Amino acid sequence: MIVHQAGRVGDGNGLYAAGWIKRGLSGIVGTNSACAVETLTQLLADAPALASRPVDPGGLFNRLRQRGLAPTDYADWLAIKAKESRCGAAQTKPREKLVTITDLLSTVVRTRASPDDQAARESASP
Structure with a gap:
C-alpha cells in the first residue's frame, strides 16, 4: 500500500493512488469505484496547480530506475x-x-x- 491522503500521495506533487495499492487487497467493483471517485476528486482539486508545472514524461520511471527497480511499461x-x-x-x-x-x-x-x-x-x- 502507498501512504496517501484521500488518494493524494505526498504534498501536491501530482501523484495519486487508487484501488488496491491505495487501500490494500480488499473490496469489490463498487469499492473500486468509490475509491476512484475519492482520488479523482483530489486530482481535480489539484488540476489548476498541476497544469502550470513542467512535465517530465519519464520522471517516475527514471526515479524508479535510480532506486534500482525495473518498472514495466x-x-x-x-x-x-x-x-x-x-x-x-x-x-x-x-x-x-x-x-x-x-x-x-x-x-x-x-x-x-x-x-x-x-x-x-x-x-x-x-
Whole structure:
C-alpha cells in the first residue's frame, strides 16, 4: 500500500493512488469505484496547480530506475497480454492469466530481449 491522503500521495506533487495499492487487497467493483471517485476528486482539486508545472514524461520511471527497480511499461503489458492470450487459446479459453511475479517478469524479460521489441515499443507509445 502507498501512504496517501484521500488518494493524494505526498504534498501536491501530482501523484495519486487508487484501488488496491491505495487501500490494500480488499473490496469489490463498487469499492473500486468509490475509491476512484475519492482520488479523482483530489486530482481535480489539484488540476489548476498541476497544469502550470513542467512535465517530465519519464520522471517516475527514471526515479524508479535510480532506486534500482525495473518498472514495466505499456509495451510490457502488451507482451503479458499476448502471452496470456496464447496460453488461453491452447486451452480454448480467451486468456490464461499469469499469476506469479516470476511468470510476469520472465515474459517481460524474454520480450525485451527479442529483436522485434524496439518496434513494438515504438508502436505502443502514445
